[in-house]
Amino acid sequence: MAHIDYFFSVLSPWTYLAGTRLEEIAARHGAEITYRPLDVMSLFDRTGGTRPAARHPNRVAYRKQELDRWSKRLGMEMDTGLTAAHNPAPSSYAIIAAQKAGDGDLGGLTHAILRARWAEGKDIADDAVIRAALEANGFDGNLVTTGLFDGAMAYERNLEDASELGVFGTPFYIVRETDQRFWGQDRLEFLDEHLGSL
Numbered sequence: 001m002a003h004i005d006y007f008f009s010v011l012s013p014w015t016y017l018a019g020t021r022l023e024e025i026a027a028r029h030g031a032e033i034t035y036r037p038l039d040v041m042s043l044f045d046r047t048g049g050t051r052p053a054a055r056h057p058n059r060v061a062y063r064k065q066e067l068d069r070w071s072k073r074l075g076m077e078m079d080t081g082l083t084a085a086h087n088p089a090p091s092s093y094a095i096i097a098a099q100k101a102g103d104g105d106l107g108g109l110t111h112a113i114l115r116a117r118w119a120e121g122k123d124i125a126d127d128a129v130i131r132a133a134l135e136a137n138g139f140d141g142n143l144v145t146t147g148l149f150d151g152a153m154a155y156e157r158n159l160e161d162a163s164e165l166g167v168f169g170t171p172f173y174i175v176r177e178t179d180q181r182f183w184g185q186d187r188l189e190f191l192d193e194h195l196g197s198l
Contacts, residue, residue, distance in 0.1 A: 001031065002029060002030075002032070002175055002176075002198055003031065003034065003175070003176040004022070004173055004175055004191075005034050005173070005174045006035050006036060006172075006173055007036045007038055007171070007173075008035070008036070008038070008110075008170045009037065009038060009043075009088060009170045010088045010092055010095075010110075011086060011117070012040060012170045013118055014171060014184060014185050015114060015170055016114035016115065016118040017070050017071065017076060017185045018171050018185035019074065019111065019185075020111055021185070022107070022173065022188065023107035025188060025191060025192045028192070029192075029198075031175075031195055034099075035096075035110060036158040037088070037091075037092035037096065038158040038159045038167075038170070039088065039155065040169070040170050042159055043159060043162060043167065046159075047168040048168070049169065064080050067080040070185075077119040079118065079121055086125050088124070089151075089152070089155065090124075090130060091113045091129075091130050093147055093151025093152060094109075094113075094133075094144050094147060094151065095110055095113070096151040096155060097143040098134060098137075098139045098143055098147070100147070100150060101139060101140065101147075103138060103139070104137050104139035106137075108136075108138075109133055109136075109137040109139060112133040112136060113129075116133065127144050127145070130144045131144045166181060167181075167183075171184065171185055173187075173188075173191050175191070175195070175198075177198070178198070180194050
């Protein structure tokens with residue numbers, strides 16, 4: 001059975017646009033997914049990336065056009081004009097805690113948080129928003145507070161591991177058995193093909 005390490009940021013619009021395709025691909029090939037949210041801004045700092053706020057206006061304008069194109073192509077509602085900064089840590093900790101707890105829909109939880117940010121304009125650092133996403137996907141809403149310590153430890157470890165494993169952006173998918181790496185929601189087809197060849 002193949003195993004996919006899924007490195008992502010809840011702040012990433014590209015991770016939102018991946019939707020639930022990763023979960024569908026994994027189910028088709030009988031692969032397991034380990035969800036590894038991380039601090040993508042710190043990842044940029046470590047790997048030579050540029051934080052969005054420091055990017056040249058030409059890149060910023062093109063990024064918005066690409067987000068508009070992809071959201072239309074995928075039929076996903078998205079507000080590409082959203083600029084409010086959100087603290088990604090609380091919802092990331094909740095995803096980590098939910099993965100440890102099990103018994104719910106982890107892909108659904110992750111996508112619910114991303115949708116809250118990119119389609120609904122909600123503050124994904126708000127306990128009520130996180131609790132609602134947890135409960136809607138079969139998890140104990142109290143994980144929003146009880147999972148803080150474990151979540152914080154794993155969140156930092158995910159960043160360290162990502163840096164060592166060659167990750168430099170999100171979403172990023174690594175097939176453990178083959179060390180094949182795929183960066184971006186537009187590379188999911190290649191991941192699908194690769195898993196089909198194993």
